[in-house]
Amino acid sequence: MFKSIHHSGIVVSDMAKSEKFYCNVLGMQVAERRERIGGAINSVVGYKETHIECVDLYFGEGHLIELIQYHIPEPKDRPTDERSYLGASHIAFLVEDIHSTYQKLIDNGAHSMNPPIEVAPGKSVVTFRILMVTGLSLLNFLDRNEFF
Structure with missing residues (x-):
């Protein structure tokens, strides 16, 4: 029986910078830190040899963001930011x-793909391409908890 979404993983190139961004800029808190070398993690991620560092972040409850830095194998950049x-x-x-939020992210070096856009009456969305902490992650920010 499925109950909820537990976490989303984001592979990052620099754990210290990434943690600083997610905690200091977005206001998340560290739930747990761990390092995994070989053994079971090799099977989980599908590599013969693995060394990863992980930090789980949260806003106080619910869904976690898991930052993952690969030391082995060497991380690779995503080829594109094409949405399709x-x-x-x-x-x-x-x-x-x-x-x-838009201004705070810009002031902290994030790259916006668009300014805040009203996608439905009273609901705006902005998409950021976060390059400074990850190879390429797209983060959306919305001001209403409804689908558009």
Whole structure:
């Protein structure tokens, strides 16, 4: 029986910078840190030899974001930020004020793909291409907890 979504994993190139961004800029908290070398993690990720560092982050309850830095094997950049590629496309965060969030992210070096756009009456969304902490992650920020 399925109950809920537990976490989403994001592969990062620099754990210290990534943790600083997610904690200091987005306001997340560290739930757990761990390092895995070989053994069971090889089977989980499908590599013969693996060394990863993980940090689980949260906003206080619910869904976790798992930052993962691969030391072995060497991480690879994603080839594109084209939105139509199959697979996971983004993670969306609910915010109180889309405009102040937009400015805070810009001030902290994030790259916006668009300014806040009203996609439905009273609901705005902005997409950021987060390059400074990951090879390529698309993060959406919305100001209303409804689908558009």
